[in-house]
């Protein structure tokens with residue numbers, strides 16, 4: 001007990017800071033009831049949060065449940081909506097140069113029609129009418145999205161469901177909500193700026209110098225100060241691995257626009273590719289968040305704004321997008337001495353698959369399992385750093401996949417994205433293998449988030465397997481495939497019949513009906 005860390009100091013009050021605080025206060029106090037660990041969050045009253053980050057992945061559902069947060073309350077407070085997957089539009093073109101679309105859904109029928117052969121090779125026989133695309137053959141989410149259905153019944157309680165889902169949420173309100181929950185549970189909140197730090201003779205951070213309140217000693221400090229990385233970058237100077245050789249985009253334009261047709265609100269994020277990047281569209285209950293993620297090697301801010309507003313059309317009338325520089329890459333070590341970086345300070349991969357909050361969640365969990373005492377055994381930091389590096393590289397590879405497998409011929413940006421960017425060996429090996437066999441579960445044993453079904457659906461939808469003759473196909477019979485598709489129909493109809501309209505579900509969840 002004597003060596004136990006008595007106080008954890010979090011610097012930064014964005015999503016990363018408050019999520020870390022909410023998680024630690026929920027679990028740390030439980031761990032040592034005799035002498036609870038004190039948690040203090042210091043937040044600048046002057047530096048705004050980044051204010052974007054509104055789409056999530058399904059692990060967010062179990063995260064909120066584990067924090068003991070009421071899901072219905074969260075929906076009301078954060079203007080939350082349901083998300084069943086991502087629709088990718090215009091990322092690839094057909095033989096006539098026309099834009100095509102596909103979904104990356106959150107649930108595949110493989111997980112539901114348990115015990116059956118994964119059957120992806122069967123798709124080579126082609127889907128029956130209405131299921132021509134690979135995503136339509138393997139996920140109920142696709143039909144649910146197109147019919148604008150929610151993932152659970154009107155009578156379902158918090159976190160119950162028929163289909164896997166994630167959320168769209170208002171980032172500013174979410175941080176506020178987490179702040180309230182955390183303070184109520186015992187987090188000490190300080191509004192002040194960290195101006196300077198003191199280091200001991202080992203280079204550990206021994207105290208923070210606050211602008212108003214003066215010197216504040218620290219034991220373990222968590223740097224959640226966003227892209228600035230006030231301690232991890234500016235003081236500890238941990239090297240940064242820039243991902244710009246892999247991924248082109250380095251700027252974003254963001255804006256909020258009103259709903260035109262709230263009753264038909266879509267349960268998905270849409271990503272539409274433009275000439276030098278892509279546009280996100282995240283439907284919240286009270287508005288739509290949208291933004292253009294692009295590369296300034298191909299567009300100035302002014303050119304990108306013109307292109308973005310023209311894409312939004314009437315929806316973008318009077319909109320004044322805000323430009324946000326993006327630092328894409330990761331720290332060499334997110335845990336250095338007695339400082340752990342979580343959130344944008346630790347690194348960022350462009351938001352194409354909405355993975356940043358997922359990473360925050362996992363960074364905090366990895367900190368929990370490797371939690372140090374005052375001696376800071378070096379092995380703990382190494383385990384944390386190795387795992388967080390692997391997580392970020394896994395996610396990076398999956399994002400690169402979307403670009404390197406594009407077939408667009410209409411712009412220099414898409415040609416460079418396909419032909420000139422570096423493909424890391426980890427992804428190159430997989431891509432080479434997947435010309436001889438399709439991805440299977442065991443290929444992704446140690447992966448954090450994206451597994452074989454995600455690789456299959458994205459690669460298959462982009463035509464990566466077209467023209468490839470897999471030896472395994474010889475052993476798969478057409479009648480088996482037809483049977484499988486017939487079972488899929490039954491399964492899908494059974495699920496869809498239980499799902500209410502998304503808007504109706506939101507109203508009921510918010511207590512408005």
Ligand code: FAD
Pocket residue numbers: 011012013014015016017042043044045046047048049050051052053054055056171192193194195224225226227228230252254291324326342343344345351354355356357358
């Ligand atoms: P910030 O929000 O920048 O917060 C930094 C905090 O540090 C602030 O409270 C600030 O006041 C404080 N601070 C700074 N300096 C000091 C100081 N000296 N002293 C005291 N306090 C200080 N994520 C997703 O999961 N899904 C998405 O769809 C998504 N889309 C994104 C789109 C874009 C264009 C970008 C750039 C990011 C997106 N993200 C997304 C990422 C997401 O926005 C962030 O991961 C998330 O908001 C966490 O940010 P943060 O808390 O690390 O940093």
